[in-house]
Structure formats: structure tokens, C-alpha cells
Amino acid sequence: MSSLADAILAGPRGRRLCLELAAGQQDGDPLPTQESLWSLLFYAEAARSKTVVRFARVSTDAGESDDDEWPDPSTEEVAAALDAVDPIAVDGLSLIRALAASVDSARPWQDPDETDLLLAEAPMAAHLRRIAERIAGSDAARWLTEPIADEQWLVDFEVRDDLRTERPFPSAHDALRTWRNEGLGSGYWWCTPPWPIPTTTRALPGLGPIGLWAVVDSFGWRGASVAPASISPTARVHEVMDAESWAELCRRYPYDLADTEEDWRLSTGWEGRWVIPDWSLVAHDFDAVHVTGAAYLALAETAIPVSPGRASVIANWPPDHTYWLTDELGRTAESTRWLRPGDDGAAQADELWSPA
Incomplete structure (x- = not known):
């Protein structure tokens, strides 16, 4: 691996780390750009999922139905939403929160989830690299490349x-x-x-x-x-x-x-x-x-x-x-x-x- 940023971008858990840091846990209310990103991710996951079932109210009266078509965001739209988010500062707390979310979302016993598949698509690469390089350049991430600690x-x-x-x-x-x-x-x-x-x-x-x-x-x-x-x-x-x-x-x-x-x-x-x-x-x-x-x-x-x-x-x-x-x-x-x-x-x- 040529750098920590390359290592982060090489695998699904590293790419998920970048996403979680950009739009994940933080103190206070989420930013509008974060809410927009998660909204697009929700609809993108639902559109790609084979297991999500949507229930709608359908009336017997003509013209009355809640069964409107859900949005199906493109990868480019999700990438643009990610680019609009200013990642929170990389410190010990924000990094460990993002890491915990990435690790907990791992599922090596079955197919990757829709978010991991989406993050692996080519249009996401440049926007994820921006975040990966921010992580790699922080003091908080130094331990990621270190051997076993003495304590x-x-x-x-x-x-x-x-x-x-x-x-x-x-x-x-x-x-x-x-x-x-x-x-x-x-x-x-x-x-x-x-x-x-x-x-x-x-x-x-x-x-x-x-x-x-x-x-x-x-x-x-x-x-x-x-x-x-x-x-x-x-x-x-x-x-x-x-x-x-x-x-x-x-x-x-x-x-x-x-x-x-x-x-x-x-x-x-x-x-x-x-x-x-x-x-x-x-x-x-x-x-x-x-x-x-x-x-x-x-x-x-x-x-x-x-x-x-x-x-x-x-x-x-x-x-x-x-x-x-x-x-x-x-x-x-x-x-x-x-x-x-x-x-x-x-x-x-x-x-x-x-x-x-």
C-alpha cells in the first residue's frame, strides 16, 4: 500500500469509514448537507435492495393512492451530495465513532449491503479520496498504521x-x-x-x-x-x-x-x-x-x-x-x-x- 489513504480506499470498511466521517455521528443536529446525503442514500439503497418492501395505502376511490414512485438517485447524484458535505474535524472521537459504525456494518457472512456496493462504484472514488486523505493527514489516525502498542x-x-x-x-x-x-x-x-x-x-x-x-x-x-x-x-x-x-x-x-x-x-x-x-x-x-x-x-x-x-x-x-x-x-x-x-x-x- 502506497499510503494510508490508499489503504482506506482499498476496502469496503475503509470506504465506509469515509462516509461515516462525512455524514455520521456528531454532537448537535446534523447539517442540511448531511441530511440530504442520507436521504439520497436511503432511496438509493431502497431502489437497489432485493429485500426492502414498501407498503402503501391504496383507496378504492379512483385517483386516491399513496403509491407514488420513489426516487431512484443515480450514483453521480449521491457522489455530488457527498462532495457537498464538509467532513467534520478528524479527531480521536470523530474517528472512533466513524470506525465503530463502519465495523458494526460489516457482514462477511453474506452479500455486501447496498451502501458498500454504492461506495465501490467509480463516480464515488474522487469524493471518497478527499475524505481519506483528510483522515490520513490527521494525528488522530496515526495509530492505524502502527504495530501493536506496548500497553x-x-x-x-x-x-x-x-x-x-x-x-x-x-x-x-x-x-x-x-x-x-x-x-x-x-x-x-x-x-x-x-x-x-x-x-x-x-x-x-x-x-x-x-x-x-x-x-x-x-x-x-x-x-x-x-x-x-x-x-x-x-x-x-x-x-x-x-x-x-x-x-x-x-x-x-x-x-x-x-x-x-x-x-x-x-x-x-x-x-x-x-x-x-x-x-x-x-x-x-x-x-x-x-x-x-x-x-x-x-x-x-x-x-x-x-x-x-x-x-x-x-x-x-x-x-x-x-x-x-x-x-x-x-x-x-x-x-x-x-x-x-x-x-x-x-x-x-x-x-x-x-x-x-
């Missing part, structure tokens, strides 16, 4: 009210052995090491760990336990910074999937065979694997070439998340509870996490 944080979302009870880490060795022996790599839409392998992320000033925000297919959690992780300074971490660094894992430690992985074919369009890293073998040489924010934005939900006829995919691996394949991970302090307010129990992406 790592564990996040444990829970449904129950009391999160103060510390739970011991399960054995990574046992989890990986079961995953390999029972062939659990096939038939699922995620490519990550098996649950309950722990994950960590860095924290952002004033916002908490990225793991609180960047969640694929989130369930609107309002509470989590957060703890600093004890990381060995000699930990062997494989950095996934681009397509080649992921493909290298697949070549060195191949886990060829027996199934055709229909979910990934739908989300990426790839028609060949699939391979993912054999995490039980990766654990022999590495203690952890970290996917940078830039790599996620460029590669998630895309087919990554591995060898002739074989490809891989990054699915359900959020940005800046590190999966630990060792039993040496621990906590350096007790967990604290973090909360995010919500209406009727449903958290919103623009509401801030904070220690209880």
Missing part, C-alpha cells in the same frame, strides 16, 4: 450487571488443540483463532480501549470489564500490515477448508478454494497475531490471494485487535467496569464509554 487492554463484554468477578483465562493450548482436532475451522464465517482465545487492543486517550468500540455485529452492550494486560517484552508478534503479511501466514501454516465457504463467496465474490492460517501451528512460532487498523480497513471482506486457485479472508477480526496464542497472558491490575449509556438498554455508537 494492551482486555475487554470483556457481559450481559450480567456485576462484572467485578475476575475469571481465569482458559488454556489457549487446549482451545487450539480442540479447534484443530475437531476440524472447527470449516463451516464458520470467521477466520479468527477459536473462542475463548483472548484478544487485546490499545487504548486511546479519553476514549478507552479500541476493543470497546470496534465490534463486528455488535449486540449493543452497555457494560464491559476492562483490565490492563501483562505483555512480555519478548512476545513474538506477527504483524498483519497488508495482504502479503496475511497471505504469508496462510502459506506457512495452511489450513485448507473442506467447505466451499459460501458466506465468503457472497461477501467477496471469490469462486475458488479458501485457506486460513492453522492457528495451532502458528502458535509454535508466534505468541500473538496483530492486525493493524489500516490492514483491516483495506482487507476485511476482500479475497486475499494466497496461491493459484486459493484465497483467504479477514473476517470478524476487528482493527488493532491482537489474538494471543499463548497461556502467558495475564492482567496487571483488577478489572474496572466501563459503561456506555443507552436508551431502553440499546447503546448507540455516538455515546461515550467511561469508567463506572
Whole structure:
């Protein structure tokens, strides 16, 4: 990748990040240009969707009907509306809000949604680049290209009210052995090491760990336990910074999937065979694997070439998340509870996490 802006524009999650930053969550009422953009997006999505059903009131009296034809905006019209929006300032809060919305809209288990397809069309490119370059030039986005941070944080979302009870880490060795022996790599839409392998992320000033925000297919959690992780300074971490660094894992430690992985074919369009890293073998040489924010934005939900006829995919691996394949991970302090307010129990992406 020649630059962070190129990485952002290379994948559906990066392009969605640009859209969310331009017209997404912010304090106060949305600008008229934002409302216009979202209105055009709504009608464009509805016109292209195979699942949206519109209900209309139809009277038996002649001439009385609500069944007027809906607008069908062109890609050029949506692009012009995007160009009219002045993206909000790129700071830590606006970026993490936009990133959270982009990650939560990911769906690697099925076809891309209409918005992701629209953003990939040629007329959108120049307008998205304007926003991508704004992101890439900001101090707030610097962490997107950085390797694993020295300080790592564990996040444990829970449904129950009391999160103060510390739970011991399960054995990574046992989890990986079961995953390999029972062939659990096939038939699922995620490519990550098996649950309950722990994950960590860095924290952002004033916002908490990225793991609180960047969640694929989130369930609107309002509470989590957060703890600093004890990381060995000699930990062997494989950095996934681009397509080649992921493909290298697949070549060195191949886990060829027996199934055709229909979910990934739908989300990426790839028609060949699939391979993912054999995490039980990766654990022999590495203690952890970290996917940078830039790599996620460029590669998630895309087919990554591995060898002739074989490809891989990054699915359900959020940005800046590190999966630990060792039993040496621990906590350096007790967990604290973090909360995010919500209406009727449903958290919103623009509401801030904070220690209880």
C-alpha cells in the first residue's frame, strides 16, 4: 500500500469509514448537507435492495393512492451530495465513532449491503479520496498504521450487571488443540483463532480501549470489564500490515477448508478454494497475531490471494485487535467496569464509554 489513504480506499470498511466521517455521528443536529446525503442514500439503497418492501395505502376511490414512485438517485447524484458535505474535524472521537459504525456494518457472512456496493462504484472514488486523505493527514489516525502498542487492554463484554468477578483465562493450548482436532475451522464465517482465545487492543486517550468500540455485529452492550494486560517484552508478534503479511501466514501454516465457504463467496465474490492460517501451528512460532487498523480497513471482506486457485479472508477480526496464542497472558491490575449509556438498554455508537 502506497499510503494510508490508499489503504482506506482499498476496502469496503475503509470506504465506509469515509462516509461515516462525512455524514455520521456528531454532537448537535446534523447539517442540511448531511441530511440530504442520507436521504439520497436511503432511496438509493431502497431502489437497489432485493429485500426492502414498501407498503402503501391504496383507496378504492379512483385517483386516491399513496403509491407514488420513489426516487431512484443515480450514483453521480449521491457522489455530488457527498462532495457537498464538509467532513467534520478528524479527531480521536470523530474517528472512533466513524470506525465503530463502519465495523458494526460489516457482514462477511453474506452479500455486501447496498451502501458498500454504492461506495465501490467509480463516480464515488474522487469524493471518497478527499475524505481519506483528510483522515490520513490527521494525528488522530496515526495509530492505524502502527504495530501493536506496548500497553494492551482486555475487554470483556457481559450481559450480567456485576462484572467485578475476575475469571481465569482458559488454556489457549487446549482451545487450539480442540479447534484443530475437531476440524472447527470449516463451516464458520470467521477466520479468527477459536473462542475463548483472548484478544487485546490499545487504548486511546479519553476514549478507552479500541476493543470497546470496534465490534463486528455488535449486540449493543452497555457494560464491559476492562483490565490492563501483562505483555512480555519478548512476545513474538506477527504483524498483519497488508495482504502479503496475511497471505504469508496462510502459506506457512495452511489450513485448507473442506467447505466451499459460501458466506465468503457472497461477501467477496471469490469462486475458488479458501485457506486460513492453522492457528495451532502458528502458535509454535508466534505468541500473538496483530492486525493493524489500516490492514483491516483495506482487507476485511476482500479475497486475499494466497496461491493459484486459493484465497483467504479477514473476517470478524476487528482493527488493532491482537489474538494471543499463548497461556502467558495475564492482567496487571483488577478489572474496572466501563459503561456506555443507552436508551431502553440499546447503546448507540455516538455515546461515550467511561469508567463506572
